Amino acid sequence: MTSHLVTDPNIDAPDEFYAALTELHRDLDDPESAKVNAKLILLLANHIGDAVVLNEAIALARSKPGA
Amino acid sequence: MPKTYQNPRYPYRRSADQDSAGAHHPVIIVGAGLVGLTAAVDLATRGVPTVVLDDDDTVSFGSRALCFSQRTLEIYDRLGLGDRLQAKGVTWNRGKVFFKDRLIYSFDLQPEGGHRWPAFINLQQYYPEQWLVERAEESGLVDLRWKNRVTGVSQDGDTATLSVETPDGPYQLTCDYLLAADGARSQVRRCFGLAFDGQVFQDHFLIADVVMKADFPTERWFWFDPPFHPGQSALLHKQPDGVWRIDLQLGWDTDPEEEKKPENVIPRLKAMLGEEVDFELEWVSVYTFQCRRLERFRHGRVFFIGDSAHQVSPFGARGGNAGVQDADNLCWKLAAVLDGRARESLLDSYEVERIPATEENILHSTRSTDFITPKNAISRAFRDATLELAAELPFARALVNSGRLSRAYCPPHDGPGPLGPNSLVPGSPCPDAPLQRGNQRSWLLQQLQGGFFGIYFTNQPLTEEERGKLARLTGDHPDLQSLVIARQGCRTPGLWQDCDGLFEARYGATPGSFTLVRPDQHVVQSWSVLDCEAVARSRAEALS
Structure with a gap:
């Protein structure tokens, strides 16, 4: 069975997650923020692992809004 | 400058061909470097005589290729040089990766036993070249002509014609097959006006061979952004004769000629090795690199092997090893065609098989370079994030790329080989046992x-x-x-x-x-x- 990227709502507590994400970058300058984001992406990507899902996410992240 | 090795000087000898118009040979090899000599010796083991033309009169200056891979050692064993390479070379399987001031992890290239040859040995390129010259001469089938510079090449359907310049003046030769092993600046390639396109990397690297008595272990050490060389990368590798190879990334805004001067090199090395370490410079070179290849490796009667056909960055030891494997692929085919066991069309399979191998080498070497030298701020953020995570979390070590080290090329395949799930697919190199x-x-x-x-x-x-x-x-x-x-x-x-x-x-x-x-x-x-x-x-x- 091939899995695909989940794009339906799937985060348990969306507001809490979003707040944690914002909090993560408090007091960081831009280069530090960029590195923290990079770490977060790498950690989550490893958790997912599946190349199909990762490539779908990469393609979707790069697509223009409304396109 | 070198103290541990004296380049032999091979004498120019006048050939009888210089006195007779229209001398013809089945195979002529241009370039008596690592790859040309490998091809000459391989063909000699198969009974095929060759003429080898070289514009110089000695072997490599400086250590150059340095890392010889397992597949290359297997090929050299077939050519009678395996034991000699292993006896002289430095065997290593272990690498260490440093980020800033700390060791982030170590790796073992060959945890699997049951192979005659190690994953890699380090050996200055001049040693195998010198031993190949000896093998070539012993064979009685290789006519090595030093100080023979090719100035022109042409071909028609049946033969290739070479114009050669010597200390005694010019002469002409013809052959059935011409192997162009004349390196990245190939004169043969230039004569045919062939495009050699690819990506140039805007960076300079300094290679230094230094002689020192040091306690560094026999490992490949790679530093990202070390305190002794901030913002750049560095590599330390052991060679025989108490020589160490040091590669330092310099960045693009540097002057190669200035950087090569001992007064500029020595302070950098002192910063790396420590003030108290005694060392002497053996050889220094500054280079930029490119990843590029010829579109076709065969042009009629002419075959391009080694650097004349393709160039990669040095990360991964994919230059010399790929060239030796080009020769390995081509020579048995040429021998089979010349003695009538195979049709001429067999020779087309050389590029059919070696172009995908080249593309794999270029891909790996480009990716390594992109990791080592990030091209923008976000690439650098990802690289540094990967390195920081790698210190604690094994998953990130798989992403660190300080060079994916050369392995024999295996063709891609869908599903298992003909004997079931564990079997080899056609086209695979034979593993040892x-x-x-x-x-x-x-x-x-x-x-x-x-x-x-x-x-x-x-x-x-x-x-x-x-x-x-x-x-x-x-x-x-x-x-x-x-x-x-x-x-x-x-x-x-x-x-x-x-x-x-x-x-x-x-x-x-x-x-x-x-x-x-x-x-x-x-x-x-x-x-x-x-x-x-x-x-x-x-x-x-x-x-x-």
């Missing part, structure tokens, strides 16, 4: 030297019928030899035994299975049952 017969120990690849081989696997003494089939195969095809391997633990006096079970495991062999191997130790095909007609068809296909 230890063998034993009575008290005698050997290695599989040492038994597969010369022509085609059929490996028959059994779990009992051979029956009359089996012996008959093998005798018929080798009788019908004089270039095919058989090798019978008995399963580990079976009582089969007189047969080679798969003493550690590694042949069975690595080839997916089953009792009664048969694997046909090419003269360059690559798998043609495997069958679960020996069918002489199928083997004969496969051999014929491998020669067409």
Whole structure:
């Protein structure tokens, strides 16, 4: 069975997650923020692992809004 | 400057060809470097005489290629140089990666045993070149012509014609086949006006060979952004003779000529090695690099091998090793065509097989370079994030790329090979395995030297019928030899035994299975049952 990227709502507590994400970058300058984001992406990507899902996410992240 | 090695000077000798118009040879090789000499010696082992032209009169200056991979060592063993390379070379399997001021992890390149040759040895390029010259001369089949500079090449349907400049003036030669092994600045390539396109990396690297007595272990050490060389990368590697190779990334805004001066090199090395370490400079070079290749490696009568056909970044040891494997792929085919066992069209398979291998090398070397030298702020953020995570979390170590080290090229495949899930797919290089017969120990690849081989696997003494089939195969095809391997633990006096079970495991062999191997130790095909007609068809296909 091939899995695909989940794009339906799937985060348990969306507001809490979003707040944690914002909090993560408090007091960081831009280069530090960029590195923290990079770490977060790498950690989550490893958790997912599946190349199909990762490539779908990469393609979707790069697509223009409304396109 | 070098103190540990004196380049031999090979004398120019006037050839009788210089006094006769229209001297013709079956094979001429341009370039007596690592790859050209490898091709000359390989062809000599197959009985093919060659003329080798070189514009210089010595071997490599400086250590250059340095890292010789397992597949290259297997090829050099076939050419009679394996033991010598191993005895002189520095064997290493372990690498360490540093980020800023700390070690983030170590890796082992060959945790798997049961191979005759290690994953890598380090050896200055001039040693194998010098030994290849000796082998070439011993063979009596290689006519090495030093101080013979090729100035022009042309070809028609049947022959290639070379204009050669010597200390005694110019002369002309013709040949059936021309191997251009004349390096990244290939004169032969220039003569045919062939495009050599690809990506130039805007960076400078300094290579220094230094002599020192030091306690660094025999490992490959790679630093990202070290305190002694901030913002750049550095590599330390051990060579024989107490020589160490140091590569320092310099960045694009540097002047190569300035950087090469000892007064600029020495402070950088002192910062790296420590003020108290005594060292002497042996050789220094500053380079930029490119990843590029010819679109085609065969142009009529002319074959491009090694750096004349492709260039990669040095990360991954994919330059010299790829060139040696080009020669390995081409030479048996050329020998088969020249002695009439194969049609000329076999030679087209050289580029069909080596272009994908080249693309793989370029891909890996480009990715390594992109990791080592991030092109923008976000790439750098990802790289630094990866390195920081790698110190704590093993998953991130798989993403760190300080060079993906050269391995033999395996063609892509869908699904398992013909013998099931563990079997090798056609086109794979043959993995090695230890063998034993009575008290005698050997290695599989040492038994597969010369022509085609059929490996028959059994779990009992051979029956009359089996012996008959093998005798018929080798009788019908004089270039095919058989090798019978008995399963580990079976009582089969007189047969080679798969003493550690590694042949069975690595080839997916089953009792009664048969694997046909090419003269360059690559798998043609495997069958679960020996069918002489199928083997004969496969051999014929491998020669067409």
